[in-house]
């Protein structure tokens with residue numbers, strides 16, 4: 285073998301080694317949290333069994349898993365209304381926030397008049413305001429959607445206002461040199477440049493809208509994951525309670541993932 | 554027939570820009586003091602001066618981004634506002650100021666989209682946006698997003714965008730200031746090519762004396778505190794210019810002269 289060939293081989297094997305190392309890194313990145321979670325679940329199972337913790341205080345993970353399977357039809361019956369309320373609340377709350385943010389950016393008067401009110405409403409704990417909303421809107425769908433919408437509203441409002449204002453002064457000078465109208469500046473510059481801000485707000489809203497819907501169901505509902513949580517708690521069906529909680533967080537993850545995928549498709553820069 | 558076309562018909566050239574006793578103030582601070590100046594149509598002007606002497610302010614004044622506190626500014630015989638509405642000039646900023654969500658081609662097309670819905674009659678270059686990208690050497694990269702391009706490529710997209718409405722005056726504020734020397738040389742040559750092909754008037758602000766001499770037919774030297782016109786130096790070097798000219802004694806003489814003026818400021 286010549287020296288050059290040797291060097292080339294060394295380089296090639298270096299590259300192969302690098303690729304292998306990268307693959308190993310990715311594997312480790314996935315395997316570590318999975319292994320940690322598996323260990324914790326095992327410790328939990330073992331702890332409950334060894335110390336003889338009564339089932340109504342803490343169920344074993346295996347009991348939760350079998351409940352998930354056995355009670356699947358009942359869980360799903362309660363899953364759909366919560367999904368529906370979360371999505372409706374997500375849509376209504378974010379749409380309102382975006383529209384009001386646009387109004388704020390166009391009119392300083394509107395911002396001065398309404399922003400303090402928005403801040404005040406945001407300071408009221410959602411748990412405190414939920415019963416009031418149920419009194420106003422009744423125990424039906426509307427109250428839950430309103431609560432979910434309300435919890436989404438404020439972070440999106442703040443982020444969207446920031447996003448619409450986060451246009452570089454030079455981009456605005458460019459618009460001025462092109463004699464762009466206010467609406468052209470809005471549609472061609474402000475709105476697209478606010479999208480990254482909007483999506484980070486939507487990711488927050490994806491999880492909080494589920495919280496809103498569940499809190500709404502706590503106050504008054506016959507169906508929904510929130511109602512099932514209350515029901516399981518008062519009947520000491522702890523395995524069912526845990527399974528419901530598991531499903532609730534699954535719902536949040538689902539919405540979060542959907543927003544993340546949408547973000548990847550839209551915000552490509 | 555208005556005065557402008559009469560002048561053109563008579564063969565007397567309307568200056569690309571004309572300042573008469575123009576002042577610019579920011580509150581109490583005088584950024585430009587009493588500048589009178591005529592920019593010859595079709596010429597290439599470099600603008601030099603110490604930092605803070607009002608070079609950017611001068612371009613912003615001509616491009617109707619700021620009004621004069623006193624005096625008059627006109628562009629091709631019109632008010633700066635009328636010239637802006639007619640898209641007679643274009644601006645190239647120090648950073649390319651591309652819209653990051655638009656591809657190179659879409660960025661070049663932006664000026665054509667703006668104003669169209671309001672029925673404004675915008676001049677359009679004989680070259681298509683695609684051909685303009687080719688002119689600045691970006692063929693094949695038209696669908697790349699700005700973050701996928703290098704700094705020099707982004708600046709070239711900005712130049713193509715500036716040319717898309719067939720401007721008669723191109724205002725450039727340190728467009729290559731952030732680039733390395735090799736890229737800068739390359740873009741300087743490309744810019745001269747564009748200038749020769751389009752006949753556009755160019756006002757080119759720079760911090761680099763060699764760049765100013767290499768590009769310009771004339772160098773406007775400003776001085777600071779407050780910003781005033783110091784001197785206009787004619788650069789009698791033949792076009793097309795080449796990098797090799799930089800080593801000629803004439804080139805060195807011009808550079809030395811300008812350096813002397815700059816130090817005296």
Ligand SMILES: Nc1ncnc2c1ncn2[C@@H]1O[C@H](COP(=O)(O)OP(=O)(O)OP(=O)(O)O)[C@@H](O)[C@H]1O
Nearest residue numbers: 579582584602603604605606607608609610611780
């Ligand atoms: N919007 C503004 N408000 C107040 N002062 C300003 C403003 N713009 C510029 N100035 C001042 O006017 C003077 C000229 O500024 P200008 O930006 O034109 O300088 P310049 O010659 O372009 O400098 P540089 O070479 O550093 O870019 C500076 O002293 C600056 O502080």
Ligand SMILES: [Mg+2]
Nearest residue numbers: 608609610726
């Ligand atoms: Mg400047």
